Amino acid sequence: MSGARPQDADGERDGALAGLAWALARDLRIALRTRSELAVIVAFYAVVVTLFPLATTPDRNTLLTLGPGVLWVSALLASLLSLPRLFAADFADGTLEQMALSPWPLPAIVSGKIAAHWLTTGLPVVLLAPLAALPYGLDGDAIGVLGASLALGTPILSLLGAIGAALTLGVRGAGGLLALLVLPLYVPVLIFGAGAVDAFRAGLGVDANLSLLGAGLIAAAVGAPFAAAAAVRIALD
Amino acid sequence: MLEAHDLAARRGHARLFSGMGLRVRAGEALVVTGPNGCGKTTLLRVLAGLTLPDAGEIRLDGERRAAGSPELRAASTYCGHAHAIKDDLSARENLASLAALSGEPADDAALDAALDRVALRGRQALPARALSQGQRRRIALARLALSRRRVWILDEPATALDGDGVATLEALVAAHLERDGLAVVATHAPLALPAARSRSMVLGG
Numbered sequence: 001m002s003g004a005r006p007q008d009a010d011g012e013r014d015g016a017l018a019g020l021a022w023a024l025a026r027d028l029r030i031a032l033r034t035r036s037e038l039a040v041i042v043a044f045y046a047v048v049v050t051l052f053p054l055a056t057t058p059d060r061n062t063l064l065t066l067g068p069g070v071l072w073v074s075a076l077l078a079s080l081l082s083l084p085r086l087f088a089a090d091f092a093d094g095t096l097e098q099m100a101l102s103p104w105p106l107p108a109i110v111s112g113k114i115a116a117h118w119l120t121t122g123l124p125v126v127l128l129a130p131l132a133a134l135p136y137g138l139d140g141d142a143i144g145v146l147g148a149s150l151a152l153g154t155p156i157l158s159l160l161g162a163i164g165a166a167l168t169l170g171v172r173g174a175g176g177l178l179a180l181l182v183l184p185l186y187v188p189v190l191i192f193g194a195g196a197v198d199a200f201r202a203g204l205g206v207d208a209n210l211s212l213l214g215a216g217l218i219a220a221a222v223g224a225p226f227a228a229a230a231a232v233r234i235a236l237d
Numbered sequence: 238m239l240e241a242h243d244l245a246a247r248r249g250h251a252r253l254f255s256g257m258g259l260r261v262r263a264g265e266a267l268v269v270t271g272p273n274g275c276g277k278t279t280l281l282r283v284l285a286g287l288t289l290p291d292a293g294e295i296r297l298d299g300e301r302r303a304a305g306s307p308e309l310r311a312a313s314t315y316c317g318h319a320h321a322i323k324d325d326l327s328a329r330e331n332l333a334s335l336a337a338l339s340g341e342p343a344d345d346a347a348l349d350a351a352l353d354r355v356a357l358r359g360r361q362a363l364p365a366r367a368l369s370q371g372q373r374r375r376i377a378l379a380r381l382a383l384s385r386r387r388v389w390i391l392d393e394p395a396t397a398l399d400g401d402g403v404a405t406l407e408a409l410v411a412a413h414l415e416r417d418g419l420a421v422v423a424t425h426a427p428l429a430l431p432a433a434r435s436r437s438m439v440l441g442g
Contacts, residue, residue, distance in 0.1 A: 029326070030323060093322060094318070094320060099338065101309055101313075102310070103311050213276075
């Protein structure tokens with residue numbers, strides 16, 4: 001009868017990788033079966049991005065200034081819209097209980113779920129950015145910087161959002177509460193993400209902004225799965 | 238051998254039980270009965286390590302183990318009210334996925350045998366949303382058929398099962414006890430388990 005041997009560091013690492021791979025593969029497979037839900041989120045992003053030029057002004061300079069901020073806020077809202085899906089279904093059908101009881105470490109399983117969440121909601125937003133930036137008249141290099149900032153920033157949104165999603169499990173009105181909880185945490189990501197494009201257009205270097213986003217990504221990737229896993233255990237208790 | 242001493246638990250502000258002790262030997266089943274709300278599910282969740290008790294300790298083979306410790310998790314299979322079944326996956330995919338998650342990955346032949354055992358073989362490719370409640374419960378049974386863990390913790394395993402399904406459940410538990418496994422079963426419906434190997438405990442009331 002084999003099981004997790006916590007004193008064995010190699011076994012612990014293998015278990016963590018296996019747990020991560022299991023959760024990633026399973027969530028991706030389920031996401032592929034429920035493509036319409038994902039399409040809704042991508043469509044939401046596209047619609048919000050398109051609304052701003054219609055609602056404000058066709059003036060080229062104004063749109064150029066607005067563009068990066070609008071694209072980032074839309075990415076943030078799209079992420080927020082998809083967050084409740086992260087744990088709620090697994091909580092309702094009992095899968096989360098089995099995850100908590102698995103010999104694999106729960107933070108590893110949670111990491112796999114977060115990675116799947118980013119691949120299915122964050123990555124499409126990054127890939128769509130060049131197209132979404134068209135109405136705002138950003139040039140090629142600026143779009144490159146925007147894409148880079150989104151590629152570094154949207155995983156942070158998924159990671160921080162996972163903590164909020166886990167904390168609001170089983171709470172009435174979880175969606176609204178989740179937004180209140182998570183949006184303030186998103187503020188630094190928004191500032192450095194949109195700031196990178198602004199800095200580029202002002203002729204300043206973008207290294208500082210992108211480095212800070214990268215550092216934020218590493219910190220969130222290390223810390224958030226543990227916090228989210230602890231919140232999941234509390235929700236199950 | 239699974240033992241618990243002086244367990245106490247509450248749900249909200251209501252104290253469900255305190256000073257509760259139990260001992261289940263290898264090859265023995267403990268059937269927990271009692272009225273609704275007496276704490277059967279909470280007791281099982283404490284033993285499985287999902288809920289932390291207010292007080293008391295759990296011992297596995299005489300060694301004190303914290304509730305939810307890796308040793309307890311690696312020794313037990315918990316089957317709760319919720320079956321952990323994904324509507325969008327087929328019966329077979331659900332079973333393979335759950336078996337891998339619980340650290341007992343199954344190959345194709347083992348999956349076939351387990352699905353055969355619970356009479357789901359012909360339905361194995363259907364998405365679980367097309368299955369009835371009883372058939373979904375049978376997926377949970379198939380998971381038991383694959384599990385060689387020593388401790389089975391089963392919460393109302395007979396819910397939604399037909400007579401045939403209950404008989405399969407009873408046979409699975411009996412085979413588990415034969416292998417020197419032990420089981421804690423909370424149930425309302427009386428189960429026909431080998432009399433020499435099962436004891437019952439009434440909670441509350």
